[in-house]
Amino acid sequence: MRWDEVGFPGTACGPVDPVISYRMRPLGIPGLSESSFVDSGTASACNPLPEYVRTHGPAPGRRPEYPPGRVPACHPILLGCGGPPMPEPAPRRQHRRYPIQLPFLHQAKTPAPSKAGVGWTHNLSEGGACVELAESLRPQMPLWVRLQTEEGPIDMEAQVTWAGECADPKSGILHGVTFTQITPDHLSALRNLLLSKGLIRPPKVRLPFDVPVTCRPKGRDGPPIQGRTRDASRGGLLLRLSEVVPPETIMEVTVHTSPGPLKVEGAVAWVAPPESRAPGGPIRHGLRFTRPTWSTSLAFGSLLVESL
Structure with missing residues (x-):
């Protein structure tokens, strides 16, 4: 492939004579050697050029001459790849991270x-x-x-x-x-x-947590529903209740712990199907916290973790 009779406008390092032809041949580029690309692309690379070349460009009909190992940033061959250097790629993590909450x-x-x-x-x-x-x-x-x-x-x-x-x-x-x-x-x-x-999306890590609870559907009167928790996570509880509460019901739950009662609000995410229930036994419900707060998360974290 040849590039013939290519003219280039003037640059910050001086105008380039449009009469000059730059040809790309298999054996190289006139006016450039392999060593000419050393330390190229910087403003300081323009300084070593003769005054005439910096001011007026090379004389008509002559190939530009540069000191060994120096090519100005304004060289026509380099104009197409100007701009700031590419940033160094960020180092990759040594270990893969998983969105697990514990x-x-x-x-x-x-x-x-x-x-x-x-x-x-x-x-x-x-x-x-x-x-x-x-x-x-x-x-x-x-x-x-x-x-x-x-x-x-x-x-x-x-x-x-x-x-x-x-x-x-x-x-x-x-x-x-x-x-x-x-x-x-x-x-x-x-x-x-x-x-x-780590490969489960979302990761489901539930910790054993067995304490009594009292539940009441939000906005309804009547006696509370008695039950116990089975396990817990930052996002919810597994409840064992004395009666069925339909899915999507918003519940006000009081968790009775040794430090004191802890009140949370959540929605029933699922209910155990009838075929998995033991006759006369508690019914499993999944509760998803709907209004979790940082103080509630800290309280559950303190209850779930064993002391050092």
């Missing part, structure tokens, strides 16, 4: 005893997690942490890598943590969790 207990590694805090994971990987906490932690702070799973707690040491800002007082503060030390058995438990729950 209660997250943390305690600063200090010589003196410190108070443990609670939060929830936003996503989780083999090497770290993004967590939502009630208070801001400084970067580089070493921690003891615990992830509460349905198979039991996973303990490890970690370090805070970054801390976000609390833009909304009704939500927690996002942090990034890197896991720095974990025993082989707990690492195996973490890997099993990621394999079993």
Whole structure:
């Protein structure tokens, strides 16, 4: 392929004589060598040119001559690929992250005893997690942490890598943590969790939680419905009630815990079919929280996680 008789307008480094022809041949480009592309494309590359070439361009009928290893940014061959350099690609994560939400207990590694805090994971990987906490932690702070799973707690040491800002007082503060030390058995438990729950969309991690509850359909009078919880997650509860409540019913639920009653509001997502019910036994209902608050999430996190 040949490019013949191509004229180029003047540039910041001086006009280029339109009489010059630049031909692209298999053996090279007149006026350019392979070494000519070294250190090209910068403003400083224009400085070493002779004054006449910088001001008026090469003389008619002559090929431009540049010092060895220098090609000006205004060279016609380079005009088509000008502009800022491409940014370096962002480094890829070493471990894949999964949107798994678990209660997250943390305690600063200090010589003196410190108070443990609670939060929830936003996503989780083999090497770290993004967590939502009630208070801001400084970067580089070493921690003891615990992830509460349905198979039991996973303990490890970690370090805070970054801390976000609390833009909304009704939500927690996002942090990034890197896991720095974990025993082989707990690492195996973490890997099993990621394999079993990470590929489910959305991930369904429910933790055992058995306490009494009283429920009442919102806006209705009458005695409350008695029952118990079976398990819980950040998004809802599994209830065992004494009577059937139709799906989509908005319920006001009081969870009776040892620290005190906890009131939540939710919608019945599903009801166990008749063929799966035991005669005279409780009826399973799935409750989805409709108005979750950060304080409610913290309260459930504290109830679900085992103390360090």
